[in-house]
Amino acid sequence: MSKEITSREQDYSQWYNDLIIKGGLADYSAVRGCMVIKPYGYALWENMRDVLDKMFKETGHQNAYFPLFVPKSLFEAEEKNAEGFAKECAIVTHYRLKTDPENKGKLMVDPEAKLEEELIIRPTSEAIIWNTYKGWIQSYRDLPILVNQWANVVRWEMRTRLFLRTAEFLWQEGHTAHATSQEAVDETVQMLDVYADFAERYMAVPVIKGVKTANERFAGAVDTYCIEALMQDGKALQAGTSHFLGQNFAKAFDVKFSDKNNQLDYVWATSWGVSTRLIGALVMAHSDDDGLILPPKLAPIQVVIVPIFKGEEQKKQIDEKVNDLVRTLKAAGVSVKYDDNDNARPGWKFAEYEMKGVPVRIAIGARDIANNVVEVARRDTKEKMSMSIDGLGENIIQLLDTIQTAIYDKARSYREKHITKAENMDEFVQLLDDKGGFISAHWDGTPETEEKIKDLTKATIRCIPLNNPEEEGSCILSGKPSKQRVLFARAY
Amino acid sequence: MSKEITSREQDYSQWYNDLIIKGGLADYSAVRGCMVIKPYGYALWENMRDVLDKMFKETGHQNAYFPLFVPKSLFEAEEKNAEGFAKECAIVTHYRLKTDPENKGKLMVDPEAKLEEELIIRPTSEAIIWNTYKGWIQSYRDLPILVNQWANVVRWEMRTRLFLRTAEFLWQEGHTAHATSQEAVDETVQMLDVYADFAERYMAVPVIKGVKTANERFAGAVDTYCIEALMQDGKALQAGTSHFLGQNFAKAFDVKFSDKNNQLDYVWATSWGVSTRLIGALVMAHSDDDGLILPPKLAPIQVVIVPIFKGEEQKKQIDEKVNDLVRTLKAAGVSVKYDDNDNARPGWKFAEYEMKGVPVRIAIGARDIANNVVEVARRDTKEKMSMSIDGLGENIIQLLDTIQTAIYDKARSYREKHITKAENMDEFVQLLDDKGGFISAHWDGTPETEEKIKDLTKATIRCIPLNNPEEEGSCILSGKPSKQRVLFARAY
Numbered sequence: 011m012s013k014e015i016t017s018r019e020q021d022y023s024q025w026y027n028d029l030i031i032k033g034g035l036a037d038y039s040a041v042r043g044c045m046v047i048k049p050y051g052y053a054l055w056e057n058m059r060d061v062l063d064k065m066f067k068e069t070g071h072q073n074a075y076f077p078l079f080v081p082k083s084l085f086e087a088e089e090k091n092a093e094g095f096a097k098e099c100a101i102v103t104h105y106r107l108k109t110d111p112e113n114k115g116k117l118m119v120d121p122e123a124k125l126e127e128e129l130i131i132r133p134t135s136e137a138i139i140w141n142t143y144k145g146w147i148q149s150y151r152d153l154p155i156l157v158n159q160w161a162n163v164v165r166w167e168m169r170t171r172l173f174l175r176t177a178e179f180l181w182q183e184g185h186t187a188h189a190t191s192q193e194a195v196d197e198t199v200q201m202l203d204v205y206a207d208f209a210e211r212y213m214a215v216p217v218i219k220g221v222k223t224a225n226e227r228f229a230g231a232v233d234t235y236c237i238e239a240l241m242q243d244g245k246a247l248q249a250g251t252s253h254f255l256g257q258n259f260a261k262a263f264d265v266k267f268s269d270k271n272n273q274l275d276y277v278w279a280t281s282w283g284v285s286t287r288l289i290g291a292l293v294m295a296h297s298d299d300d301g302l303i304l305p306p307k308l309a310p311i312q313v314v315i316v317p318i319f320k321g322e323e324q325k326k327q328i329d330e331k332v333n334d335l336v337r338t339l340k341a342a343g344v345s346v347k348y349d350d351n352d353n354a355r356p357g358w359k360f361a362e363y364e365m366k367g368v369p370v371r372i373a374i375g376a377r378d379i380a381n382n383v384v385e386v387a388r389r390d391t392k393e394k395m396s397m398s399i400d401g402l403g404e405n406i407i408q409l410l411d412t413i414q415t416a417i418y419d420k421a422r423s424y425r426e427k428h429i430t431k432a433e434n435m436d437e438f439v440q441l442l443d444d445k446g447g448f449i450s451a452h453w454d455g456t457p458e459t460e461e462k463i464k465d466l467t468k469a470t471i472r473c474i475p476l477n478n479p480e481e482e483g484s485c486i487l488s489g490k491p492s493k494q495r496v497l498f499a500r501a502y
Numbered sequence: 503m504s505k506e507i508t509s510r511e512q513d514y515s516q517w518y519n520d521l522i523i524k525g526g527l528a529d530y531s532a533v534r535g536c537m538v539i540k541p542y543g544y545a546l547w548e549n550m551r552d553v554l555d556k557m558f559k560e561t562g563h564q565n566a567y568f569p570l571f572v573p574k575s576l577f578e579a580e581e582k583n584a585e586g587f588a589k590e591c592a593i594v595t596h597y598r599l600k601t602d603p604e605n606k607g608k609l610m611v612d613p614e615a616k617l618e619e620e621l622i623i624r625p626t627s628e629a630i631i632w633n634t635y636k637g638w639i640q641s642y643r644d645l646p647i648l649v650n651q652w653a654n655v656v657r658w659e660m661r662t663r664l665f666l667r668t669a670e671f672l673w674q675e676g677h678t679a680h681a682t683s684q685e686a687v688d689e690t691v692q693m694l695d696v697y698a699d700f701a702e703r704y705m706a707v708p709v710i711k712g713v714k715t716a717n718e719r720f721a722g723a724v725d726t727y728c729i730e731a732l733m734q735d736g737k738a739l740q741a742g743t744s745h746f747l748g749q750n751f752a753k754a755f756d757v758k759f760s761d762k763n764n765q766l767d768y769v770w771a772t773s774w775g776v777s778t779r780l781i782g783a784l785v786m787a788h789s790d791d792d793g794l795i796l797p798p799k800l801a802p803i804q805v806v807i808v809p810i811f812k813g814e815e816q817k818k819q820i821d822e823k824v825n826d827l828v829r830t831l832k833a834a835g836v837s838v839k840y841d842d843n844d845n846a847r848p849g850w851k852f853a854e855y856e857m858k859g860v861p862v863r864i865a866i867g868a869r870d871i872a873n874n875v876v877e878v879a880r881r882d883t884k885e886k887m888s889m890s891i892d893g894l895g896e897n898i899i900q901l902l903d904t905i906q907t908a909i910y911d912k913a914r915s916y917r918e919k920h921i922t923k924a925e926n927m928d929e930f931v932q933l934l935d936d937k938g939g940f941i942s943a944h945w946d947g948t949p950e951t952e953e954k955i956k957d958l959t960k961a962t963i964r965c966i967p968l969n970n971p972e973e974e975g976s977c978i979l980s981g982k983p984s985k986q987r988v989l990f991a992r993a994y
Contacts, residue, residue, distance in 0.1 A: 037637070039568070039634060041630070044569035046566065046567070047567040047568075048566055049564035051566075052564070072541035073545070073548065074540055074541045075539040077531050077670055078536070078670050079533045080533070081532055082609060084532055085599075085609070092599075096600065097598050097599070099597065099598060102594050103594075103595045103611065105593070105658040106588070106589050106658065107588040107622070109585075116578055117578045117588055119595065119620055129533065129592070130599070141532050161654075162653075162654065166597040178569055178570050178571070
């Protein structure tokens with residue numbers, strides 16, 4: 011089975027697609043640019059969602075749900091936001107089909123059921139939400155509003171890639187309203203920290219926290235904070251964003267509140283989101299040429315147990331031992347699967363679970379039972395070890411922790427080795443082509459220079475890292491003075 | 503606050519709307535027919551979803567996610583299904599906006615970005631899912647497929663009502679594929695049982711399980727099973743449906759499998775769903791003229807504690823006692839809120855939580871502490887009682903159980919009193935107008951008679967109950983012979 015995967019060296023992009031399809035995470039669909047998230051992929055998303063949801067609630071947020079549709083007149087109210095998304099909007103224009111008189115058994119759009127006002131399928135929900143908040147906010151007592159939504163959104167993309175860029179995707183979008191600018195900025199940074207914490211502790215993906223340049227800012231934001239991760243091909247991936255929206259949306263939708271002194275002011279806003287794109291990041295950060303490598307804290311199956319036996323008698327012995335072990339592991343909250351399906355041979359199962367990235371595989375045969383041991387294999391290092399059945403539960407739980415740490419450390423060490431300084435354009439281009447990763451370089455701070463560098467090299471400024479040290483230097487392109495380095499990379 | 507609610511007697515429909523809006527469950531939106539589910543309403547939905555999701559998983563189902571869009575050519579493949587939903591479809595025809603040259607700052611649909619094939623926003627997902635299953639199923643080894651999806655769907659409704667009937671709503675839709683007809687029928691019935699169990703044990707809403715007549719069947723189904731509940735105004739509400747789809751969708755999408763003897767056959771299908779409509783059912787089944795009454799097992803806040811004090815010293819004493827109690831209740835899995843917000847007076851809070859249907863309210867004052875007691879009030883009966891602080895946690899947990907049972911019993915007793923036999927049309931009409939509820943009557947089994955009764959009385963056949971006793975009789979309208987009674991009602 012593993013032989014069917016294209017290797018990273020051969021074709022990185024095909025390797026990624028093979029993992030997604032053959033690992034059972036997702037499938038192409040009949041709809042251009044839309045994917046089907048298969049049960050195994052969705053279980054991974056559920057685990058991610060549950061952890062994030064808990065983190066949101068612990069920081070005081072509540073979930074709500076707003077309409078899928080945004081009337082065009084609301085959509086265009088915040089001009090920059092509208093402009094930013096106008097080119098990728100799916101638009102509902104009619105609300106009824108009728109039988110096609112010229113084609114038996116076929117339907118056609120009923121021209122008499124044309125909407126007076128077109129409806130945009132939300133590419134993001136600031137417009138519909140701020141229009142709603144207008145009715146919820148009168149005084150400072152109504153603030154803050156700390157609301158999150160789990161939803162599907164649609165951005166019409168011309169070039170799609172499973173999980174990384176699809177026309178429809180699943181995400182969460184937090185939308186908060188505050189009485190002061192400082193409170194909104196604090197919220198923006200807090201949620202960035204939540205995302206970074208989630209990426210590092212659960213996904214085992216190290217990230218750099220930073221601020222976007224004006225060019226890369228969310229349409230309608232005053233500041234966009236982001237977390238940036240590094241993939242194994244040296245390309246960066248934006249894994250989450252948190253926006254300080256200032257009073258832009260409050261002004262567009264006329265949302266004012268009276269403060270403690272009865273003065274009217276516009277409300278301050280943030281929004282922040284992560285999406286099913288994180289699954290793409292997870293897959294590309296850790297996996298190898300034999301398949302997926304999933305972090306134990308998010309893996310739908312953390313431990314798989316494969317019996318090796320001849321005849322019913324041996325099977326029965328093994329079942330007994332395994333049942334105890336399954337009970338112990340489940341009681342400890344471990345997700346364990348006992349695969350005693352006799353339609354497939356152990357070797358086939360080994361390859362299958364390797365492909366699916368199950369962190370720990372336990373094989374158990376009749377002789378193992380006689381010796382009171384099992385064979386334990388780590389997915390990340392491929393290491394095999396013999397472990398005593400006594401105390402196995404505890405040792406497996408410890409092993410899962412070890413693996414979680416090991417894959418984080420590996421990804422982090424790769425990332426550390428791939429942040430390189432460039433002092434001029436020649437070095438910059440050579441590093442991009444030969445080594446990849448983040449390139450730390452001086453930039454004169456102008457959108458024009460950023461644009462030129464992008465045109466020349468396809469590299470963009472991923473972020474200006476938070477707490478970036480000041481350093482005198484000169485821009486690698488224009489030679490103009492610069493006060494700090496920023497991080498460039500080619501990116502997904 | 504409670505004075506603002508219209509009473510049931512005055513205007514039942516307005517009473518319902520008042521509960522939804524003033525209880526903070528949902529809000530109207532700027533989009534025709536779409537609602538905003540507010541945090542309190544969404545928390546209720548989350549509780550329902552979590553319980554159902556667990557029940558689905560315990561019966562072997564996995565979640566997945568399929569596209570929001572259905573290309574028109576797929577949508578029309580199963581003709582009856584397409585015909586059934588054609589008149590209420592939102593249709594995407596374009597994928598881009600552009601700046602309107604005639605209106606500064608405005609956008610218009612870009613006529614050059616017209617889709618070659620229109621996309622229907624899923625009103626239900628059989629078409630897109632069965633088109634996908636075609637790629638997943640070759641042999642009996644690939645069966646059964648037991649998949650569920652949590653999603654939003656759109657059905658363009660002309661007359662909308664919050665939760666009960668909205669253009670967009672949230673639901674789950676199970677879609678399963680089987681090798682035999684019997685297995686599919688068993689699955690259909692199993693999921694009906696899951697729904698009935700959920701409605702009765704969690705929502706505290708008694709339901710009647712039955713089968714729909716041909717007229718009321720899901721478009722594309724061979725048989726539609728349903729659970730029917732009774733609201734306080736004597737109208738019935740369909741609370742969930744489970745469809746045996748036969749081979750209809752397999753034939754429409756050419757999904758065949760080879761059985762153990764290598765014979766090719768079409769796959770057998772089921773689908774089943776419940777939606778945010780359940781929130782409407784819950785609200786209408788239990789609430790009273792003072793506000794919502796929520797069943798403890800689903801209430802977002804099960805217990806609210808309100809301190810009654812003068813001065814900081816008393817407040818401090820109360821806080822200490824309450825903190826202990828909150829800890830005890832939380833440890834037992836009870837959702838408890840301590841409302842010590844000093845912007846509102848206790849009386850206002852009492853009315854507020856009454857409105858919101860919080861099952862148990864605890865008031866605690868300085869004198870109570872001296873006497874080692876608190877005042878406990880039940881939302882359902884309005885009964886107040888003094889309870890010792892010693893062992894309070896356990897007693898509250900027991901009280902929540904008592905309330906859950908009490909509101910179920912009350913609803914069930916109302917329902918039992920509202921199943922009445924009618925022997926002829928005069929009795930039938932009089933019962934409908936004077937008493938409401940389910941009317942058990944003989945029917946000749948023809949769609950024509952059913953239709954005529956509906957035209958004359960607005961009553962429909964809600965279902966033919968499962969395990970319905972045979973009984974000779976004659977149809978109330980046509981006088982033709984009948985072998986069993988069926989249940990009629992006016993319905994939501």
